[in-house]
Amino acid sequence: MRAFTNRATRTAALVGAVAATGLLLTACGADDTAPRASASPSATASPSAAAPGSAPSQAPAPGPFNDADVMFAQMMIPHHEQALEMTELADGRAEDADVKKLVAAIEGAQEPEIRKMRAWLEGWDRPESADHESGHGGGHGSGHGMAGMMSEQDMKDLAAAKGEKFDRAFAELMIAHHEGAVAMAQDERKNGVNPTARKLADDVVRTQSAEVAELRRILGRL
Numbered sequence: 001m002r003a004f005t006n007r008a009t010r011t012a013a014l015v016g017a018v019a020a021t022g023l024l025l026t027a028c029g030a031d032d033t034a035p036r037a038s039a040s041p042s043a044t045a046s047p048s049a050a051a052p053g054s055a056p057s058q059a060p061a062p063g064p065f066n067d068a069d070v071m072f073a074q075m076m077i078p079h080h081e082q083a084l085e086m087t088e089l090a091d092g093r094a095e096d097a098d099v100k101k102l103v104a105a106i107e108g109a110q111e112p113e114i115r116k117m118r119a120w121l122e123g124w125d126r127p128e129s130a131d132h133e134s135g136h137g138g139g140h141g142s143g144h145g146m147a148g149m150m151s152e153q154d155m156k157d158l159a160a161a162k163g164e165k166f167d168r169a170f171a172e173l174m175i176a177h178h179e180g181a182v183a184m185a186q187d188e189r190k191n192g193v194n195p196t197a198r199k200l201a202d203d204v205v206r207t208q209s210a211e212v213a214e215l216r217r218i219l220g221r222l
Helices: 002-043 067-089 097-123 152-160 164-191 195-221
Strands: none
Touching: 067 097, 067 152, 067 164, 067 195, 097 164, 097 195, 152 164, 164 195
8 A cells, every 4th residue: 555655656746747847848938939929020021111212122122212213213214225226226237246246235234124123113113204304304215305315317317227337327326325324324323322223323334334435446447
């Protein structure tokens, strides 16, 4: 009888110890996980909670942005589009190998840049185009207001040229077009605040300045 009593006593003590250990582990586990749970709401904050003039972190151009960033994208998109219209005319008209090489480089750079800038504007909830009549204006292809844009007559004259005449006209017009883009990019570098937009502006200045130098070299030997 005494042996049974001792076994019962030891069993009760063991059960009590296990229960106490379980309670201790549960308490420790709650303490360990509490900081992670409290941190999660800020990590998954809704885009609607972002401050005005800032883009959600998952946007194509994260971080703050201002009117200069928006204007840069809105103006550079049609500017790039016209450059691509000019390169399309080179098919069947361009003769010089270096001109053809530059045509391919311009298309390879500016088509992706257009897609990027459209994504920025969508992420910023801004329209792709805006009224630029107050000094920045001009409709697409009008050649007025936006630096370096060709007029409709410029485009018609380019389309009518062929061979060396086309190569020379293309180089002259693209130099002016690129210089306009560089000026717009320099303005973005000065006045914009969005890091992604400013990085693209840096790329435009570097790439198109080098292409202007190459176009001038081509003109010198044509």
